[in-house]
Amino acid sequence: MDLNEKVITTHKLTKRFGDFVATNEITFDVYKGEIFGFLGANGAGKTTAMRMLCGLSTPSSGEASIAGYDIYKETEKVKAHIGYMSQKFSLYEDLTVMENIRLFGGIYGMSNAYIKSKSEALIQQLGMEKEVKKLVGSLPLGWKQKLAFSVAVFHEPKIVFLDEPTGGVDPITRRQFWDLIYEAADRGITIFVTTHYMDEAEYCNRISMMVDGYIKALDSPTRLKQQYSAETMDEVFFELARGAQRKGD
Amino acid sequence: MRTLLFLLQKEFRQIFRNKAILPVIFVMPMIQLIVLPLAADFEIDNINISIVDHDHSSLSRQLVDKIAASGYFVLSDYGNSYSQAFQQFERDRSDLILEIPSDFERKLVRENENSLFIAVNAINGVKATVGSSYLGRIINDFNADLRLKFNPAQGLNPVPVIEVSPINRFNPSLNYPFFMVPGILVSLVTMVAVYLCSLNIVKEKEIGTIEQINVTPVKKYHFILGKLIPFWVIGVFIFSVGLFGIGRLVYGIVPAGSILLLYSFLALYLVAVLGLGLLISTYSETQQQAMSLAFFCIMIFMLMSGLFTPVDSMPTWAIAIARCSPVTYFIEVMRMVVLKGSGFADIRYHFLMILGFAVLFNSFAVWNYRKVG
Numbered sequence A: 001m002d003l004n005e006k007v008i009t010t011h012k013l014t015k016r017f018g019d020f021v022a023t024n025e026i027t028f029d030v031y032k033g034e035i036f037g038f039l040g041a042n043g044a045g046k047t048t049a050m051r052m053l054c055g056l057s058t059p060s061s062g063e064a065s066i067a068g069y070d071i072y073k074e075t076e077k078v079k080a081h082i083g084y085m086s087q088k089f090s091l092y093e094d095l096t097v098m099e100n101i102r103l104f105g106g107i108y109g110m111s112n113a114y115i116k117s118k119s120e121a122l123i124q125q126l127g128m129e130k131e132v133k134k135l136v137g138s139l140p141l142g143w144k145q146k147l148a149f150s151v152a153v154f155h156e157p158k159i160v161f162l163d164e165p166t167g168g169v170d171p172i173t174r175r176q177f178w179d180l181i182y183e184a185a186d187r188g189i190t191i192f193v194t195t196h197y198m199d200e201a202e203y204c205n206r207i208s209m210m211v212d213g214y215i216k217a218l219d220s221p222t223r224l225k226q227q228y229s230a231e232t233m234d235e236v237f238f239e240l241a242r243g244a245q246r247k248g249d
Numbered sequence B: 001m002r003t004l005l006f007l008l009q010k011e012f013r014q015i016f017r018n019k020a021i022l023p024v025i026f027v028m029p030m031i032q033l034i035v036l037p038l039a040a041d042f043e044i045d046n047i048n049i050s051i052v053d054h055d056h057s058s059l060s061r062q063l064v065d066k067i068a069a070s071g072y073f074v075l076s077d078y079g080n081s082y083s084q085a086f087q088q089f090e091r092d093r094s095d096l097i098l099e100i101p102s103d104f105e106r107k108l109v110r111e112n113e114n115s116l117f118i119a120v121n122a123i124n125g126v127k128a129t130v131g132s133s134y135l136g137r138i139i140n141d142f143n144a145d146l147r148l149k150f151n152p153a154q155g156l157n158p159v160p161v162i163e164v165s166p167i168n169r170f171n172p173s174l175n176y177p178f179f180m181v182p183g184i185l186v187s188l189v190t191m192v193a194v195y196l197c198s199l200n201i202v203k204e205k206e207i208g209t210i211e212q213i214n215v216t217p218v219k220k221y222h223f224i225l226g227k228l229i230p231f232w233v234i235g236v237f238i239f240s241v242g243l244f245g246i247g248r249l250v251y252g253i254v255p256a257g258s259i260l261l262l263y264s265f266l267a268l269y270l271v272a273v274l275g276l277g278l279l280i281s282t283y284s285e286t287q288q289q290a291m292s293l294a295f296f297c298i299m300i301f302m303l304m305s306g307l308f309t310p311v312d313s314m315p316t317w318a319i320a321i322a323r324c325s326p327v328t329y330f331i332e333v334m335r336m337v338v339l340k341g342s343g344f345a346d347i348r349y350h351f352l353m354i355l356g357f358a359v360l361f362n363s364f365a366v367w368n369y370r371k372v373g
Helices: A046-054 A075-080 A097-107 A112-126 A141-152 A171-186 A198-203 A221-227 A233-241 B002-017 B021-026 B028-039 B058-069 B082-090 B104-111 B125-150 B152-156 B176-207 B209-214 B220-250 B259-282 B287-303 B316-322 B326-340 B344-372
Strands: A002-017 A020-032 A035-040 A061-066 A082-085 A159-163 A190-194 A206-211 A214-219 B047-053 B073-079 B096-100 B117-120
Touching: A002 A046, A002 A190, A020 A046, A020 A190, A020 A206, A020 A214, A035 A046, A035 A171, A035 A198, A046 A061, A046 A159, A046 A190, A075 A082, A082 A141, A097 A112, A097 A141, A097 B002, A112 A141, A141 A159, A141 A171, A171 A190, A171 A198, A198 A233, A206 A221, A206 A233, A214 A221, A214 A233, A221 A233, B002 B021, B002 B220, B021 B028, B021 B176, B021 B220, B028 B176, B028 B220, B047 B058, B047 B082, B047 B125, B058 B073, B058 B096, B058 B104, B058 B125, B073 B082, B073 B125, B082 B096, B096 B125, B117 B125, B176 B209, B176 B220, B176 B259, B176 B287, B176 B326, B220 B259, B220 B344, B259 B287, B259 B326, B259 B344, B287 B326, B326 B344
Parallel strands: A035 A190, A035 A206, A082 A159, A159 A190, B047 B073, B047 B096
Antiparallel strands: A002 A020, A002 A061, A206 A214, B096 B117
16 A cells, blocks of 8 residues: 555545435545445445446536546546446356456457466466356356456556445355455555445455445544444444434335 | 457357347248248138028029139038028128029029129128129129120120220239338348347346446447447348348349349448437336337337338328338338339438438437436
């Protein structure tokens, strides 16, 4: 983590849907190589905030820059420098492992030779040599998630956004998944992750807690626990989310 | 450009891997093109007729033979009770009743005049009117023969008759498949293009892959072209197999006009209907919604396109609707170019209209796509 380089900065970023304010003037910075946990109850506004940062949705007001690019004016440049893995598994299930890697590599403008050498290394790292020519739809969920993450960081983005990446996978696979995350962070890729698992929250460098569209707390897990005199992140979460007015979705 | 090639490669792989869609694209249209024109035949035959013969004379039998031999009628019942014949009517086993009076032969020979009674089952209106007019002609014919036989003098000095001898231009043998195959081919190409294009895009929305594409630097026009080009190619393919494979080999239809002209029109037409598919996909979140919307459009387009009923004989308001359907124009063009050999000058207006549809549908779709995306 490099405290001298901010890769995400937001200032009073707001999204309204009619009268409903999904995210309300959120302001925060994320540093290069940081693992930034984005927590909150269902309906707190996490996904909306993330979609704005990825250029999938236009903010109602406020400012934000991603990897140094303005999210209003330089959307295309923002998109070239981020990776994204959504809640829904969104690789093409009717393409093989290698075809998916090639497709997304190609879309990000990587050369064929580079895609070839890099994908070979990736396949080896994931231990998927036998699955290269299998359709992605036929793989077990845990493998799919690891593959989806690897594809999301394949073009070496500055930041990767992970929206509840480990939903529905077993603890061992989750652990392996986080190994991949650490490795990417070591390479200097900033990780912006939402999760509902509090053990995963402990793995993050810093955590922000969203309640009803506001950021209610933002600090490292250790200091948050001290601040709320809690034993675990679970207790911190309960303490903060208790006051929420909005019902989850 | 390179991005587009990657997207096209992906689309073609997915299409050829989809075991459920492949037959829809390649086999079903061909089967439909073989079966439908044979069934969509406007010639009315197999009209069921009940004859009530109170006369049982040689003349009445001659008339019955003549009717049965005409080839249009099936004698469903021959008896001497009208009520019995009417029962056949009620059970829908016969379409017409012809009642021959008991003094038919005697009166005809002696008094040189007589009348027959025809009752028509008008539930199937077309069959009834066509059937009774066929029957009327047969009886007139029979009458003329009789007059010649019994009054040879009159035969030598006949009442002046204007004889009309029609020649069928462009389809000399009044072959219905000639008329129907080009039209049905148009509707099949349209259906496949609209359905496949809209469902394919909505499927990506449903499974969430479109969002993954939206966070990449892929431009909207890359994505849209990546969807339109494969289905454009498939449309051209189906059209070619239909025209040269089925049309020529099965029905012996050889286009009288320029093939190049037909394909130029097809090229533009596919852009228009794929634009409609795209437009439908921007309004739908699920494949079910897209299917229903596409079904609605296709039904109206098909039934009002002049495929089965001539546009000119529709009410004015219906003609206005028919003129708003691209299918109408292509069916007209197909019939003009394939059967009549019309040239570019004859279908300039059609080109212009389809160009209009192509621009309208596509720009509306792209505008709507931006708004949503």
